[in-house]
Amino acid sequence: MIFGKIDYINLLPLHFYLKSSKLPSYIKKSIEYKKDVPAKLNKALKEKRLDCAIISSIESKRSKYKNLNIGICANKKVLSVLVEKNSNAQNDKESATSNALAKVLKLNGKVIIGDKALKEYVNNKEKYIDMCEKWYELTKLPFMFARFSSIKNHNSAKRILKPFIRKNLTANQRIKIPNYILDYYSNTRKISNDDIKNYLKYIYYKIGKKELKALSIYTKKIYI
Template sequence: MKFGKIDYLNLLPFHVFLKRSSLKSYTKKSIEHKKDVPAKLNKALKKNQIDAAVISSIESRYKKYKILNMGIVAKRDVKSVLVRKNSKNKKDPASASSNMLAKILNIDGEVIIGDRALKAYLTDGDECFYDLANIWYKKTGLPFVFGRLTCAKYTSFYKSLAKNFTKRPVKIPQYILEQYSQTRKIEKEKIIWYLKYISYKIETKEQKSYRLFLRKARELGFKA
């Protein structure tokens, strides 16, 4: 099995869950070799270089894929999908969903996602950015689904994996927090604070939001 891993803090609880799971050791090692940003995992899944990943939600709707009820969800704010105020328009090449969301919301400026965005938010302050999930929530009253667990093979296996992950919160060990704090240059307390804004279970409201997002994207010419 070839699983693609988004190497961002927003999926840290899932990474910890995988580490503790009963997956075979060679499968766990292969996950570390298939880590990348969402946009590149989108392409890897299309090319059958991996058989599953949490990919950009806007790219998960292809007929050959099975989309599961787990993903990266912001209930209101997200803190890591931002548009910098008073800046030139610039897409973030790492995320198709975030770029489309900025377009749908008619927010001009530089789109920044992931750990780089979170660090910028913590360094520069919230007054310097538009939080795209927050604006979506204010307009729709709905959470926003940035990524979805999507597979092209082994659907039953990944469905079971997702179900077990979303059953209960995952506690992150201090040593892993320390590792991520050092590599991301973000304080451990801030990582814990940030993860409170992220959820993973996709239920009725999330499905409704996802469908609305795709409809608005199609209205702007996205072929999905």
């Protein structure tokens, strides 16, 4: 099974779960080898160079994919999907969902996502608009930024990931990230351990009725 990986802090709990699981070593190695930004994973899955991956939620709507109710979700705030105030309109090349969301929200400015966005936010949040916050103001719903999709080996992926959701239903149940992993991401992303841990409080992974409703509304707004 060829498993794609978004190498962002928001998926640290999933990465650690997979790393510490009893998966065959060849699958773990393929996950590390096939890590990239969302837009490139979208393309890789579409071209069948991957069996499965967490991809942009807008891309996951394609009929060719089977989806699990696992993704990257946030409610009210996300801290890492931003539009820079008083800037010229510019898409983030790493994204698909967030670029479209900026248009839905009628936000004109530079879109910035992922760990680089989180770093900017914690250093100077007054400079940015949190798109999840704006989405909640508009809809009173959470937002699904990405979703686990597969084009092959869907049942195997489902079996592997089902326990992950059970372990992450509430903040108290969430997988704890070891300090050595936090230190690595803190050093490589230039974001403090405390800011990483605070950020992960805003992220959750179980997709339910509200998240699916939000995706449906978002998709319809894109094509109006």
